[in-house]
Amino acid sequence: MVVSARVPPCLSSLPFRGSRAVTDGHLTWTMLRGPTWVRLLPDVYVHRDAHRVDDxxxxxxxxxxxxxxxxxxxxxxxxxxxxxxxxxxxxxxxxxxxxxxxxxxxxxxxxxxxxxxxxxxxxxxxxxxxxxxxxxxxxxxxxxxxxxxxxxxxxxxxxxxxxxxxxxxxxxxxxxxxxxxxxxxxxxAEPLSESPMETRLRLLLLDAGLGPLTAQHEVRAGGRFVARVDLAWPALRIAVEYDGDHHRERAQFRRDVARLNALRAAGWVVLRFTADDVLRRPEATVALVRQALAERRPTATPH
Structure with missing residues (x-):
């Protein structure tokens, strides 16, 4: 009966040098060529249970x-x-x-x-x-x-x-x-940017000439905190937000509705965009924001 070599914990979860494992007596080259081990690089192996191709x-x-x-x-x-x-x-x-x-x-x-x-x-x-x-x-x-x-x-x-x-x-x-x-x-660069997609959305708007804008702006009404918005033009009370997949969860959706209603009650216009809006429909996204800004900006009074 063939008795399998004892495998130390470090060999069961992390990549290791095959030559070192053989020298230390934990494995043989024949064992390493078997189905239990996955060769990642020359002389580097990992246990099959710890192998994740995109890890x-x-x-x-x-x-x-x-x-x-x-x-x-x-x-x-x-x-x-x-x-x-x-x-x-x-x-x-x-x-x-x-x-x-x-x-x-x-x-x-x-x-x-x-x-x-x-x-x-x-x-x-x-x-x-x-x-x-x-x-x-x-x-x-x-x-x-x-x-x-x-x-x-x-x-x-x-x-x-x-x-x-x-x-x-x-x-x-x-x-x-x-x-x-x-x-x-x-x-x-903006240290307050909270996600890669928020950075992409901010750069899209800046490149379209819609800056300057404020990241992570706190909205207050009557001294009371209302919400923190991703991107804002505070003087115009316009906010732009990136909605990731977590906003689809039921509890998050309910919080989003209450938050959006509070911002509207405070006189804010809120535009919400997804990854598709930023990556696949950038022109339409810019056009919506540009229109909101134009509608809120005061027009000059003719003399």
Whole structure:
């Protein structure tokens, strides 16, 4: 009768180096070739019960096991580890390599090269990453423009980075690639933006020439708090809100109705938009907001 090797807890939940597991006597190469283990990268395996094909944390753990000295996780991967959710489902792991380090290409790996001084490196959640400041700097200088702003807003929202510190950091690196884009992103950045889609909606309106506007404005009537709105033109009492999927829940819907009625009673016009409005019908969205602003703006009295 064949007796299976005892599998330590660390091998049942996290990626590991196969050669190390074999050297330590936990597994054999024959076992690793069996159905219990999934090969992620050369010499990196994970237990089949812990394998999730689009689990970014799993891939970060796996890639970290293969990083050459001085290399770190960076870009969107680092931002995601810091709690800024700026990934799509199948986003590859971003690695920053200082020259002359090398890493084997892989479809789940995005390799970037750049100077990486010691102060720009740290460890977070047990993994080597660029610091939050360096992460925001890198993401803010690589397009597309809207994605750069979304990433910077997300890190600012998590309070992993402060906008003045990021501006100072960027000012010391004016010659780096992407510096002009970063300057534009920093001029548009909004730490109060509460979601990537809210950032996209705000940028859509600003690009249409409908600014300036105020993020997360508190509406008060008679000294009493009424509501906090995503985007506002306070002088005109016009609010624009992004409604995510959670607004479809019954309890949230009831709260939304009561809140909307309170804002209307306070004299506010509230326009609500979804992801489809922002991504697929941007012209119509801008036209609705432009019309509301025109209706509320006082017309000049002819002499």
């Amino acid at each position: 970014h944390r799993m891939w970060c753990e796996a890639v970290a096991l293969r990083l050459p000295p001085g290399a770190v996780l960076a870009g969107r991967s680092a931002a995601w580890l810091f709690g800024a959710y700026v990934l799509t489902r199948d986003t590859p792991v971003t690695v920053l390599l200082p020259s002359p380090a090398r890493v084997r290409p892989h479809p789940r790996l995005l390799v970037t090269r750049s100077p990486l001084p010691g102060p720009d490196r740290t460890r977070f959640a047990g993994l080597p990453v660029t610091t939050p400041l360096r992460t925001a700097f890198d993401l803010g200088r690589h397009g597309p423009r809207v994605e750069a702003l979304v990433a910077v807003d997300a890190l600012l929202r998590r309070r992993m980075v402060r906008l003045p510190a990021l501006r100072d950091y960027a000012a010391e690196r004016l010659g780096w690639p992407g510096a002009p884009l970063l300057r534009e992103v920093l001029a548009l």
